Amino acid sequence: MGDADVVIERFRPGVMARLGLDYAKIKQLNPAVVYCSVSAYGQKGPWRKRPGVDGIIQAMTGLMSMMGDPDSKPSKVPIPIADMVTAYLSAISILAALNGRLGQGRGEHLDMSLYNCTLMLQRLSMSSFLATGQAPEKTGSAAPYAAPNEAFRTADGWIMVAAYHPARWTALCTLLQLPELLQDARFVDNQARVQNRAQLHRLLESRFASQLTAHWLSQLDGRDILCAPVSTYEEVTSTEHYRQSGIEVEL
Structure with a gap:
């Protein structure tokens, strides 16, 4: 040494x-x-x-x-x-x-x-707790600081959607044919949506559950709304992007 x-x-x-x-x-x-x-x-x-x-x-x-x-x-x-x-x-x-x-x-x-x-x-x-004294709540797949930013059930699986920025929130409501949410005081901005996440989740999931995951991925991608299927390892490793990523090497 x-x-x-x-x-x-x-x-x-x-x-x-x-x-x-x-x-x-x-x-x-x-x-x-x-x-x-x-x-x-x-x-x-x-x-x-x-x-x-x-x-x-x-x-x-x-x-x-x-x-x-x-x-x-x-x-x-x-x-x-x-x-x-x-x-x-x-x-x-x-x-x-x-x-x-x-x-x-x-x-x-x-x-x-x-x-x-x-x-x-x-x-x-931890910073939130130190600033407020309030313990963070369990939020499952959701980000505690933004909504919607969580997984929703579809007709054949689950999809993760992040549409909390104003433009994407507007685009999501339009896509799901829920324009009334844009005027709803419970969902007027990100802070309000976080506080009323449970009600918002039920309203959005009722729409997402009506179609297959592939349908929503296509629709959301077309409007620049961040989204992804909730994938299994089998699904992850079967994609072309995974194969080209260089992450898996056989020796």
């Missing part, structure tokens, strides 16, 4: 010190080292030595309290999102520290925790 550019460790705080490989020791040998410690709760605070994995962190940071529909039981993001975002942010932080070392001539100790990174991932909802 005396000539390493980067050292990464993911033990609980204190383990590397017992091994004689903590940042203070490595820094004496190599002042330019970028030393990245990845842990569940960070190097400081009363929880620093607690173990944690992705699901535990999703629960501890409040992420699970936001997932699902209003009346659903607690659920989590079904991919290891806490692990993944911590890895991404650690990589970015290491690169930034290496770049900073070019000017300063010395490295630094990066304290990366699943806890902090997962809280950062919730910056929109």
Whole structure:
């Protein structure tokens, strides 16, 4: 480690010190080292030595309290999102520290925790809570800050529609033959639509349920209204765009 550019460790705080490989020791040998410690709760605070994995962190940071529909039981993001975002942010932080070392001539100790990174991932909802004191509601597929911006049932499946910008909202009401919604005080602007999302959802879904998903995709695309089918993995991997994306490589 005396000539390493980067050292990464993911033990609980204190383990590397017992091994004689903590940042203070490595820094004496190599002042330019970028030393990245990845842990569940960070190097400081009363929880620093607690173990944690992705699901535990999703629960501890409040992420699970936001997932699902209003009346659903607690659920989590079904991919290891806490692990993944911590890895991404650690990589970015290491690169930034290496770049900073070019000017300063010395490295630094990066304290990366699943806890902090997962809280950062919730910056929109957390900022709203800190500003208002009100816990965010579960909104299922809907964005809590915009409406309509959610999934609607069609005659053969589901379609995701984002039509909260004024021009797209007008175009959607015209397409669905619901011009009266444009004059309805409950839906006069995005804030009003968010507050009355449940009523709006019922009105829009009654129209979407009358036709197949393919019909609505064609109609919505033709009016520049953001939309997408709610696709299964089988449907995703069968598209020409997926095949040309380069994301899947066989070895």
